[in-house]
Amino acid sequence: MNITTRLVAFLFLCFIADLTPAFAQTDTLTPEQARADIAFLKRKLDLLHPGMGYYTPRPRMEQLYDSLYNRLTAPTPYLAFYHTVSPLVAAVKDGHTNMSHRRNFIGKQTRYIPFFIRAVGDQYYISHNVSPDTSLHRGFELLTINGRPVGELHRELMEADRSGSDGDNLTGRRQWSLVQFADYYAAWYGSADSIAITYHAKGDSATRQAKIGCISLQRFRGMMQRRYPNEIDRRPNLSVRIVDSLTRTAVLRVSSFMNTGKRGPFQWAFNRRLKRAFRQLRDQDVQNLVIDMQGNGGGVVTNSANLLRYWMPKPFTMMEREEMTPAARTELVTRWNPISALHFSWQYKRNQSGGFASRSVRWRYRPRRHLAFRGNLYFLMNGASFSATTTVLAKTLDAGMGTYIGEASGSAYWGDFAGHFKTVTLPNSRIQVRIPLKKLIHAVTPDRANGFTVEPDFTVTRSYEDLLTNRDYVLDYTLRLIREGVVARQPIRTRPLQASR
Template sequence: MKIKATLRLVSLFISLSYQISLAQVLTPAQTRTDLSYLKRKLDLLHPGMGYYTPQARMEQLYDSLYNHLNSPTDYLSFYHHISPLVAAIKDGHTNLNHRKNYIGKYTRFLPFYIRLVESQYFISHNVSSDTTLQRGTELLTINGRPVADVHRELMNADHSGSDGDNLTGRRQWSMVQFADYYAAWFGSADSIQITYQLIGDSLVRKTRLRCLTLDSFRARIQRRYGVELDRRPNLSVRTVDTLTHTAVLRVSTFMGTKKKDPFQWGFNRRLKRAFKQIRQENVQNLVIDMQGNGGGIVVNSARLLRYWMQKPFRIMDHEEMKRAARTELVTRWNPFSALNFSLQYRADNSGGFASRSSNRRYRPRHRDSFSGNLYFLVNGASFSATTTVLAKTLDAGLGTYVGEASGSAYWGDFAGHFKTITLPNSRLQVRIPLKKLTHAVETERANGFTVEPDFIVTRSFDDLMNNRDYILDYTLRLIREGIVIRPGVDKQPIRNRALQASR
C-alpha cells in the first residue's frame, strides 16, 4: 500500500510540474530576444530566405511581430506569435517545434481519426469510450468551432511537408495527424465537446469526450482496428492481379533499415530482392506505392531509379549552402570534420559553398531492371526524396501518376543537412535546412509546380466506409483498361481513353 501511495504522489508531482511548465510566462524582453535570435539564425543559415516569400515581405512581417511583443506572453501564445514567420518561408523542411518534453506521456490527444470527403469531415477510427461514434459519423464542431475552420487554422499554421503555395502536403499531414496537430497548436486538453451526426440521421447531437494519452490511444487503436493497420514492410512486393501481371512495390520511406548503416547496404539488399522477385514473377505493370513517403536519404532514391532509368543520370544539378553553414558542419570536437568538409564542398561565386558530388552519375542496372509500365501512387505526403524520384522519372518521360500532387517542388527543395536551434528563453526549437538541392531535370518537362497526377483521385464516402485504398483501386482499373500515359521509349502513349466503368 505504501508503494502504491508513493507512486501516486510521484505521478501527481510530475503531472503538476508538467502543468506549471505549460503555464510559463515570458517577459517582453525575453520574447523579443527569442524572436530576434530566430530571425538572425534564419538569415545566416537558411538557403531559401526570400525564395518563396520576397525578402522585403519577410522583413515587414518580422518588424510587425517584433513590435507587438510589448506585454508578458504565455508560452503557447508565443508559439502562436512566431509561427507566421516560420510559415512565411513556405518550406516544408523548416519546422517550428515545441520545447523538449512539451509533448509527452501526459499530453492528451483527440480520441479519433478523421477523414475528409469533399467538404465534410467524418470519423474513420474512434478510440473514445463512446462506441456509438462509428465510422462514417460526420464531425461538425469541436469546442463550438466548425471542424473546417479548425482544420484550416492548423493547415495555415504549419507548412511542414509542403513547399511553396502547394496545399496538398499541408492538407494531407494535418488530416492524417490531426490529433497531433491539434495538441501542438491548442495544447493538451482533458476533454473536448463535439457536435456530430450519425449515419443516415439528420439530428445534430452533442457530447463531451475524454482525451487520451498517447499510450492509451495506441492501445485502443490496436485493439479496435488492428486488422486494418498497414503492416507492409518497406520495399515489399505483392502480386495483385495475375491476369494483367500487376504487382505493387511499397516504398514507404527512403530511410535506411538500421541506424548504424552509413552506406545503406540494408536498403540496397531489400531493393535487390524486390526487383528480383518482380522479374521472376514476370510483372508487366508495376505500381510504385509512394503514398505517405516523407523522403529520406537521396542515395536510396537514386538506387531505386536505377531499376527503370534507361540512361546514366544525375540526381542533382546543384547543391549549395550559405557561408555560415560551414560552422555547423565543422566542429572542434571532430578533428576530421574540416577535412571532410573540404573534400565534399568548394567555395562558389556567391560566397557560399557548393557540393563537389552534384555531378555524380548513376548507371542504370541491367540485372533485374524493369522495362514495363510504371504507375505511381502519390499523395501530398509524398515529399522530399520521394518527389526527387517522381521528378526524375517524369523528366525521363516515364510513368503514369495517380492520386494528388506531391508535397515538394519539381525543381528541388531545401534539405540535405539540418541545424536545430533552440530559442534561449522559451526553448522552442526550429529545424533549419542548410542546403538548396536543385534537381537535374528540364524545367519544360514539368507538369506543374510539384509533380502533378495524370489522374486526380479523391476519397468517396464508400471508400471511407470500406477503408479502401482508393488510389490503388483506381490505378488497377486503369491497368485493366490498358490506360498508360508515359509507357516509355518506343511505345506510344494512350492519352484519350477514359475509364469504361464510372466511379
C-alpha cells in the same frame, strides 16, 4: 547528507541558476525574453537558411518580422508566444523548416483527440474512433470541436504548420494536418482532458452533442490495435505484392527512403531489400508495376537514386546543384573534430555568391542491367509524398516515363531545401526550429514539369463509400486503368548497356 554538504549543494544550485536563467522553462516570457527569442530566430534563419526570400520576398519577411517583434510589449504566455513565432517560420514556405515545442511540453501526460478524421469533399468524418464512447461510428460527420467548425480548425492548423509542403502547394499541408489532426491540435491548442463535439449520425440529419474524454498516446495506440487490428498498415518497406495475376500486376510499397535497419553501413540493408524486390518482380514476370509512395516523407537521396536505377534508361545525375550559405560551414566544421574541416574542403567549394557548392553533385548513376524493369510504371502519390520521394517522381517524369495517380506531391519539381539540418533552440522559450542548410536543385528540364510539384495524370479523391469500407481507392482506380490498358507515358525501350571500356 550533513548540514554542510546540503549548504554547499544549495549554493551550487543557486550559482548555476544565476548563470543560466534563460534555461528555465517558465510559462510566461517577459517582453525582453520574447523579443530576444524572435530576434535570435530571425538572425539564424537569415544566416543559415538557403531559401530566405525564395518563396516569400525578403521585404515581406522583414515587414512580417517587424510586426511580430513590435507586438511583444507585454508578458506573453508560452503557448501564445509559440503562436506568435509560428507565422515567421510558416512564411518561409519550406516544408523542411519546422517548429517544435520545448522539451516535455508534449509528452506522456499529453491528451489527444481520440479520432482519426478524414475529409470527403468539404465535409469531415470520423474514420476511426478510439474514445471510450463506442457509440460514435465510422461515417459520422463531425461538425464542431469545442464550438468551432472542424473545417475552420483544419484550415488554421494548415496555416500554422507548413511541414511537408513547399511553396503555396496545399496538398502536403492538407494531408499531414488531417492524417495527424490529433497531434497538430495538441501542439497548437495544448493538451485537453476532454472536448465537446457536435455531429451527425449516419443517415440522420439531427445535430447531436457529446462530451468526449481525450486520451494519452499510449492509450490511443492500444485502442487502435484492439478495435482496428486489420486496418493497420503492416506492409514492410520495399515489400512486393502480386495484386492481379491476369494483368501481371504487382505493388511495390516504398514507405521511406531511410535505411531499413541498423545493420550494415552505407544504406546496404536498404539496397539488399531493393535488389530482392526487383528480383522477385523479374522472377514473377511482372509487366505492370504499381509503386506506392503515398505517405513517403523522403529520406536518403542515395536510396532514391538506387531505386531509380532499376528503370531509368540511361546514366543520370540526381542534382544539378547543391548550395549552402557562407555561415553553414560553421555548422558542419567543428573544433572537436579536426577532420571535419578537411572533409568539408573535400566536399565543397566556394561559389560566386560567397557561399558553398558541392563538388560531387554531378555524380552519375548507372542503370541496372540484369534486374531492370521495362514494363509499365504506375506511381501512387499524395501530398505526403515529399522530399526524396518527389525527387524520384520528378526524375522519372523528366525521363518521360510513368503514370501518376492520386494527388500532387508535397515538394517542388525543381528541388527543395534539405540535405543537412541545424536545429536551433530559442534561448528563453526553448522552442526548437529545424533549419535546412542546403538548396538541392534537381537535374531536370524545367519545360518537362507538369506543375509546380509533380502533378497526377489522374486525380483521385475519396468518396463516402471509400470512407465506410476503408478501401484503398487510389489503388483500385489504378488497377482499373491497368485492366483497360491506360498509360500516360509508354516505357522507354533501350538497348542493354554495354560494359564500359
